[in-house]
Amino acid sequence: MDFSFFITQAVSGLTMATLLFLVASGLTLIFGVGNIFNFAHGSFYMIGAYLGYQLVGVWHINFWLALPLAGLGAGLLGALAEALFLRRIYGRPLEGGFQILLTYCLILIIDDLVKIVWGTEYKSIPRPHGFHGAVQFGEIYIPAYNIAIIIIGLIVVVASWWILTKTRPGKITRASAVDREMLGALGVNVPLTLTLIFGIATALGGMTGALAAPLRTVTPGAGIEVIIDSLIVVVLGGMGNFWGAWLGALLLGEVNAFAVAFVPGWATLFSYLVMVVTLIFKPEGLFAPRSVRKV
């Protein structure tokens, strides 16, 4: 294996890792804060992709403007879903079972909604202007759009760190992961906080859908593909561990990139193998300290 091949694969893995993190971080945030496993997170990713298609492909809005707009749209729908439906099952006995039922229902409804609004044919968004080609370093080809994705991922990571540690809303978010009742006693509007966090996490997922769309197809099945990978990342990083999600995504992205290069027939196996090994030996997550730390 030569050096250029190694770099190409590593960058490809990093691109996948960035997309995985952007989706899984929302999922793990919702779990850490609200104790909800949002099975339907992938569907909001898919809504983001379709909104991206509508904005860029149909209304011809600038791609970079469409990204946050698609995220906003998905986030609003997510916040609505939380306020109207999920809120009703908090604190019920057997809440876990209801969560799965409810979020799975949302998946089915959203999947068909998308087919009704946009039809069943595949849609495609081209890469934005200026990002069609690749940057070449000798033998190494790095597609320009992949670099854009990686940079956006880094921006989100840094911005999240700053918001979560330095700002009041960020601290409230972390507090609600630790002790919701106490937070309420301190005068914070907890239901509103949960809705907002759900909305923001979903918006992130939706924006990722639009961001990934030029690399993939916009199709009704997109949500299901993403939720499984996100689940692996969340397990690797620890349920509710925001930074774990980043490291978990990195691990999964690179394991996948190199498995595909060296043992292509077994590549899918390796992804799940990593998850199974983690669940057996360190179920709280690879990167969690002894006591489970959230966010």
Add this chain to the structure above:
Amino acid sequence: MAGFWGGDTVAFIKQAQAYGLFKKMLYFHPDAGGNYELMSAMGSELPEGLVLSARHHCNWPDTEANRNFVNTFKKLNGRYPTYAAEGAYAGIHAIAKAVEKVGNPDDTEALVKALEGLKLQLPEDPEGFTSYIDPATHQIVQAQAIGVTAPNDKFPPAMRMLTDWKVYKAEDLLPPPEYIKMKRGS
């Protein structure tokens, strides 16, 4: 040579283009590559020079039957047909003809006998040929055409369609009887 289907084809072509794959090698994708869905999804993003084929083409053969089918479908549905649509059309016709021949839709064995060797005049049949169901393998026997993507805006929203057709006669594509026997282990 690729064997993708549907959305995976779109994703692959987009990603491969970024890595310059099509400059380095020829891309050949029979059976599902030339699906109209791919061309309508990608529009002008689809590169030229890809060697593709499909089970039905909107623009081949240029017979009245095919043109009729494609235009009627467009009128009824607002879009041009994919090969899946045409396949469904062929399937329904086969079932209808078999049931018409037998008279009783519940008599499975009689329907099987009726379908064996059944001749169906389908939109994808070139001039002078009729599709039929091979009694030995129960597969439909058809001519195939492989083409290359080139600019063509007669079937919007697709901006590329296939051209430079190479046609393969149905008789040349039948598996030889010894091969069938070997595969069935008898």
